Amino acid sequence: MAVFIDLLLNALVIGILLGGFYAALAIGLSITFGLLDVVNIAHPTMLVLGAFIAFLLNSTLGIDPILAGVIATPFFFILGWLIYQVYYNVFEKSGAESLRGLAFFFGLLFIIEVGLVIQFGVDHRLVEAPYIGESWNIIIGEEIDVAIPFRLLVAFVVASIATLAIRAYLTKTFFGRAVRAVAQDMMALRLMGVDPIRVKRIAFAMGVATAGVGGALMIIVLPIEPSLGRLYLGNVFAIVVLGGLGSISGTLLAAVIIGVAESIVATFFGPSWAPAVSFGILLAVLAFRPEGLFGKTAGAH
């Protein structure tokens, strides 16, 4: 019994930490897909790109991965800016975003992933930092102790700060409120004298910019390889849809739910089943509760 409680407790703690980390991966998509309705399926692959940039800066210059992520952020902001510029002019303006817009992002996903394979190969890469590899043991009772790996703790803390900062920005500032207004009524915004396209462009760039720090966290938590993006696709979309489109708090909570579910399955059934968890939850949510746990409807309209 003690063994079971020990396992369960560890799985729960790891799951919650993992959830915070997932929130940092999903927050960008929560902005681009949830608020702006741009289905950026290349987002997880951009995170992997961010992770490789962190790897490059860490292995060549010895820069701390999180600092490397911060350095990469402006680059991703510009990348997002450019992508939205193309996306708006070619697809959104003519109303062709559903079929061709999706194919466009799928193509981007593919180009980034294969480009990384060509540049770095398919080997797993990792970074070096003082907090990687250490862990913190909390002894609770006889045969029961909880081990908290520092790399997960660091990822959790950084992710929480970043997510809460974005949430505060979107709810407290004028521009943040304009972004949320775009999601609700573009016409009204235009009547108020705000250019909705400009707001969308900046917000989209912000969403993509999260790939800098998010990617750095990714390589801190686990060794990375180029095809990881497609694996995380299930996670981030499950989180954004489960959390209710456009709800940042919902995204946070959904991330913790997915993290705990994955961690428990990995502990009791083996880690190779973990990918099926988030995708399974995603399918179930789409089939039975497409509006998510706390959000506006994602249904047909």
Place this chain on the structure above:
Amino acid sequence: MKYKFEIICLLLIVGLFALTQIVGNQFYFFIGFVILQYMVMAIAWNVLGGYGGYVNFGSAGFLATGAYTAVALINFLDVGLVEQMIAGGIIAGLLGLATGYLTLRLRGVYFAIATLALAIILETIVAHWDYVGGAAGTSILPKRKPELLGELIVDRKEGIFGNYKEFLFFLMGTVAIICVWISRYIENSKLGRGLNAIKDSEEAAECMGVPTMRLKLIATAISGGMMGVAGAPLASYLTFIDPLSAFNLEYAINAIAMPMIGGTVSWAGPVIGALLLGTAQQVSSLWIQSELNLLIVGVVLVVFVIIAPEGIIGWFRKSRKGSAR
């Protein structure tokens, strides 16, 4: 003449058969099979994506369903290739129906994401299913002296085909031609026009009395079924199967890129796209690495989506319109 197209199809099948008897170099059948398989995938994708506007990112999942249905059947009953393909088509078609039933009530985006999810879930399941080889894969030995309707099919001396590569090439070619016929038929039928209406505006179609849900489900089932048929001979072709080769990303990207490049509005689009892109990939794979090859496919896809929304067919139509003026 009323049945002109059907006669051309039959002639093409006869032509394929003649090729297997005349051409001696097996290499052509080896790469021809792959191009034809891509063609079936592209046509299948276009039935739902091009006509109805619903994007399937999980094409590899449906193909792998066909492939693993065949593997399970070989292990269980030791049946022939044609039966494997029929079974693979049925199972993948049912899978398409189920996926469609669960997610087609929502916006198209969710269907697209769900198909991606489906492919990953299936891959995880197959990797744990030891009966069909699990994550390590399993080798498949083709049946010796297979018979169909009492005729010896593959045998070096007495069979209709000298070896398996020729037989597989002929089978896939026949399937491709049948799929061309089906997609052309759908395009001109009530189903195709209904799907087109859905693509333009689902709400308007619904209001006009188009049974949108039923049409979408039929299209998903047909599309999935075709992909399953294309996947069933994969294990026999490779004489080995593992999740990596069956769920290969190449299938997912090519199934989308080929119709997009050829043109999604007509049956000829995916055929042209598959012939061009498939041949280019097979030929260039002789001297450049396969990753670079895939990168080129990705770039070509993005470029075409941006500058040529109607694909190659659109170009031709535009230039014809221009000269008529």
